[in-house]
Amino acid sequence: MSTLTGPTRESAGAGAHTCDGVGDDARRPDGAQKVAGRFAFSSDLWADGMVWGATVRSPHPRARLVSVDPSEALRLPGVHCVLTHEDVPGKKTFGLEVADQPVLAVGEVRYQGEAVALVAADSPETARRAVAAVRVEYQPLVAVVDPMEAMLPTAEKVHPSGNIVRHFKLRRGDPFGEAPVVVSGEYEVGMQDQAFLGPESGLAVPADDGGVDLQVATQWLHADRRQVAAALGLPEAKVRLALAGVGGAFGAREDVSLQIHLCLLALRTGRPVKMVYSREESFFGHVHRHPARLRYVHGAARDGRLVFVKAEMVFDGGAYMSSTRAVIGNAGTLSVGPYVVPNVSVDAYGLYTNNPPCGAMRGFGAVQACFAYEAQMDRLAEELGMHPVELRSLNAMSQGSLMPTGQVVDSPAPVADLLRRVAQAPLPPPGPTVADVATEGLLPGGMANTTHGEGVVRGTGYAVGFKNVGFSEGYDDYTTVRVVLAAGPDGPVATVHSAGCELGQGLVTVQAQIARSELGVREVVVETADTRVGSAGSSSASRQTYMTAGALREACGQLRAEMLARAAARLGVPEADLSWAHGEVLGPGGDVLGLPELLEPGPLERTVEWRHRPTQEVDPETGQGDAHVQYSFAAHRAVVDVDTELGLVKVVQIDTAQDVGKAINPGAVLGQIHGGTTQGLGLALMEEIQVEAGRVKNPSFTDYLIPTILDVPPMRVQVLELADPHAPYGLRGVGEAPTISSTPAIVAAVRAATGRRLPRVPLRPQDIVGLGEAAGGTDGADGAAGTGGRAGGAHDLTGGVPEPRGPGSGEGGAVP
Amino acid sequence: MQLRLEVNGVPYETDDVWEGESLLYVLRERLGLWGSKNACEQGECGSCSVLLDGELVCSCLVAAGQAQGRHVVTVEGLGRDGRMSAVQEAFLEAGAVQCGFCTPGLVVATEDLLRHNPAPSDVEIREALAGNLCRCTGYEKVLDAVRAAAGTSR
Structure with a gap:
């Protein structure tokens, strides 16, 4: 059901097609051991x-x-x-x-x-x-457990340096911009766990x-x-x-x-x-995903064009810093979404508290922001009487657009196209009938038969999101790869050695694919990742395939150059007269030298330390600067059935469209998109580490629920391959983008089905039936929408630190 | 206590088993059969699935003593003559394996499903595998693998 679509399929560096090379659905080299139970975790x-x-x-x-x-x-x-x-x-x-x-x-x-x-x-x-x-x-x-109280100057300090780990400021255009249509809202994202199995x-x-x-x-x-x-x-x-x-990682x-x-x-x-x-x-x-509270005000012209976005985001980092500073940098720089917004004022805070420490999890700062800004886009569309996809497409960034950081988006950014693709995908047939229930169990509540269709309402929702790929804000981000090319008993063997970590995503597979394509060899040995070779950086931030591909392709290119030199010496002709194809050197007059002959003088070895293009630290007062290397974009459409009496949700279908630049291994790309989408579904509907007075209430798989095969709908995926000219093979990091927009798409579908605001994830049954706390939200209690007015109106976010709110104050709501 | 059981057709006898040990612990730590995985210790994730006298169980929930004199099949015992079983081959071919930690349990549960229902519908597959958590794949390619193994691939 999944398709790869793209205008071009750039051939691998050496030009020749190699079996199980770049772009092929190569099998995992560790797969046979894994299915047999013989892989050593x-x-x-x-x-x-x-x-x-x-x-x-x-x-x-x-x-x-x-x-x-x-x-x-x-x-x-x-x-x-x-x-x-x-x-x-x-x-x-x-x-x-x-x-x-x-x-x-x-x-x-x-x-x-x-x-x-x-x-x-x-x-x-x-x-x-x-x-x-x-x-x-x-x-x-006495523990500091309320992030809003932790921000106050009078708060107890968790560390002597104070409780604010980072305050990221983003200022662009006129921060006091006026707009004829203004919507505001307050949102909350619970603490998600990576819940790897191993x-x-x-x-x-x-x-x-x-x-x-x-x-x-x-x-x-x-x-x-x-x-x-x-x-x-x-x-x-x-x-x-x-x-x-x-056994899986996802940041943890x-x-x-x-x-x-x-x-x-x-x-x-x-x-x-x-x-x-x-x-x-x-x-x-291990660290978890930062829970966050976010207040947004969006202003738009009557035609739907965004005029301003103002936001205040508070991320609870817990007791120790981990990667909170980078999470805040992402949340801040990506805070308005993949849209063109001329006037922006954002304050993002990362805090110390005595709650569980939070750090990296798939989507890393972008997840929380996307949940809020996409909810805002839907509210704006509603206010304007526009279709959610129409409003988003009208404001979508594209190649050449400016980020609110002032950075130019200098590679394809097919935001509107991704939205169009999911919007035009076939919808599922109408909801299951009573007759289906006995045999199919497809209604909310599933096999438990809690409804026969009464009270079940269908809804459809859309979202689009993006994520920076690689380490940003001036970090010296590099990967080391060592490649040895030697003669073997059955032909030439390329050995790839790096410290890049295989987590399940398929790095070992793509390393072998790249070496095959670049060197024209059939046999590739990928050595165990270890510290005998230089750092590969982190298998995180959707970066490892990008970085390893850069280093490995460079190393292989140097080996090819060395073989051309050997061939030139052997044939007595200038190197310029020689060319490389299919793992052979072609000389003038039809001379051909194969790898076995070229390796006769001995094996060749190259170690390369490769960097992506540099990024900049952002200005501490305005957030302006070229902070990011690359972006990864995905859009989702979710269709849900909601039992409005019991507050249960069945996701009926999810369509995803994602631009991956170049699918090095198309099957693995789909696996990343399916898995990422499913983790977003988990955050939307079930996953939360419940913390009460600093104590975790549900540290088990009985009480912390992750999606089972019954919770996951059929997932159709459209993959675009629009090459990023700055990236190896044109590829984009894949892993995180699908996690980001699936959560808001599912919640938007539930909103469409129920008419409720639902400003908090994960959704709880009591929120859906209207019995939740204030943050669970009935209409109008959690935000304001209206026409006319300044950004700094009733929801004035320009004053900096938000007001402290205790439990039961009736606004925003405390973490349960 | 002394424990005698047969695993994958091989008789084992082990001494000094503590009464509190699970069958999973015996398989892993005493018999060196690492294929069955431990991810939750409470029967939620299915990573430790084995067949006990032909019945699908979470070996973390079976006390070692309950396996006395019984026949256990683990993921290591599914292939024949050093070759993968059809289910194992289908998981590999379909790309249903990422980190692979859940894979042994899913493979054992799928063998059990297809033994009882050689041509399951998608809903039957989902129901049968609902006790096996996977965090990487979103289950889409797991479904592909089971359909392929059942010969009902569409």
Whole structure:
């Protein structure tokens, strides 16, 4: 049901078509092992003499750490050691951007689940008992859990530097612009979990040189190594990491979880140490998607053209910084959506609180913004009497448009085309009849038969979103790849070695595809990702295929040049007379030299460190600057059936259109779009880490729901391939865009079915039937729409910090 | 306690099994059969699915003692003579595998489905696999794989 459509299919660099090369539906090299249960994930590692590590965690969101008494735990047979912060030989803190998080708590714990002590024991069960036997004395402190209160100057400080991690300001045009049609609204996005299936796990082995070898599931080996080495007080050369099998990531493995702990235990015990988090511990062991509150005011001319957007966005980053600064940068720069807006005033705040730490998750800042701005676009369309697609298309950015940061969009931006494609896709047949219910179970409530069709209303919604690809705002973003081309017993073999992390997305496949196409070889070996080669950067931000493709293509090009030089010497002709095709060098007069002959003098090797084009830091007062490398665009149309009596939603169909620039592996691209769309569906309808007074209420897969195969509708995908001239092969990062617009499209469909404002995700049944708290929203309670007026009217957002709102104040609503 | 059971046709005997251990723990940590995965410990995700005397179960919810003297088939036991089963081949061919953590459980559950219902409708497939969580694929290619394995590909 999915199609690839595109005006051109750029051929791979070398021109020749190679089986399982660039653009082919190549099979995963690890797929056969995975279907057979023989692929080694990080939780499947084992070593002789291995012991098990486990973590003592704080039950309090904020407390003074009075004492840790390990004596009872140490008396248990089979317990090898108990470690506290005093046993951290090097730097006591770590962090992705700023080292603000203790390796093991010192003096104070700042969130529920913070690591306080470590144990190592002979078995997982003994380790679990030892954790329970460590006596920790806490003096609970009043926790800072309301992000609005945390922003006040009078608030308790979570860290001495204050609670505002970043205040991003975006100013363009006239911030006090007037418009004849103004809509305002207030929105809220709950805390989503990445909920990868493979739990955090790894194996650390002490080495003879006093260092340590760590196998772990991660997104960024070198960032881990930097933080591990600092905490151990070792030079980086003595900390060697290799990627173990990764059971999904979605951002949650960009930060260090158990990496440092494993290595501390291994060096202390002198034995291999394995750790595997339980699902419950996993919920406390990694960062989540920032929950956010967003206020928007949109002003438009009567013809629908946007005049201004003003917004205030508050993101709760929790107890430690992680990547909050970058999340805020994305939220701010992408805050108005893929639209042309002449006047913009946006303030985006990232905060410290004593809530669970938040950082990277697929869509990273863009998800929260898109939920709000797309709801605003629908309200504006309603106010203007326009179709939602018509209003969006009228304002859609295109190549040559200016971002509100002043950056020129200098590659295809087919926003209107993507919307047109999903709008014109065939609609599903009308809702199931009573007769269908018995056999098909397709109504809201599914097999539970909670309705026979009465009270069920259908709705259709649209959304479009975008996301920056790669690391932005001046970050020195690079990837290293080493390629060896050598003669093998069955022909030439290319070996690709990088630290780029395969998470399931298919990086190993595209590495082999690119090497085949560029070098004309059939056999490619992709080595295990590890730190013997330079950093690949992070498998995040939709960047790894882009970056690895850039580095790998460059390395292969250098190898081809070297082979041309060899051929020129051998044939005694100038290099200029030679050409490369199909893995052979063609000379004048029909001479042909194949790879076997060219490799006779010995193997060739190249290591390339490749950078995408530079970006700039933005101006701190105006947010102006060329912050981004590239954008990725997707649009969704969702059709839903809603049981308006029970508040249950059945997504009937989702259509997606996405521009991927160039599909290196079309099947994998579709897999990314299906999976990303489904995670957006989860945020729309079911996924939320419920935090009450700083405590997580639902740390399990029984209570934190992710979509099952019954929740997911048929997904039709249209893929465009409009080459980005600045990117390798013209490709665009794929992974995040589909997650961004599926949430607002589904909620828009539910709004269309019910007539309710629904300003908060995930939607809860009580919101849909109108029994929710104020934020759950009945019409008119959560925003204002009207004609005429200035942006700074009843909903004045220009004053900076919003008013604090306590629970039950009747506006906005507290996190449940 | 001492535990005797047959896994994939091979008899195993293991000593000193603690009464609190699950069948999943025995398979993974005592018998070295890592194919069955542990992702939730409470029967929600289906990653640990195995056949116990031919019945589809979450091995994390089966106490080790309950497997005494019984026959277990895990994902490792599905192929024959070093070749993949038709279901495994279909998952690979359809691109239904990304990170692959859920794959062993999905493959075992699909084998069970097709044994009972060789030509399932889409709704029957969805109902049969509703106990297997996948976070990567959105299930679209999982459906493709099951249809293909059933020979009902459209």
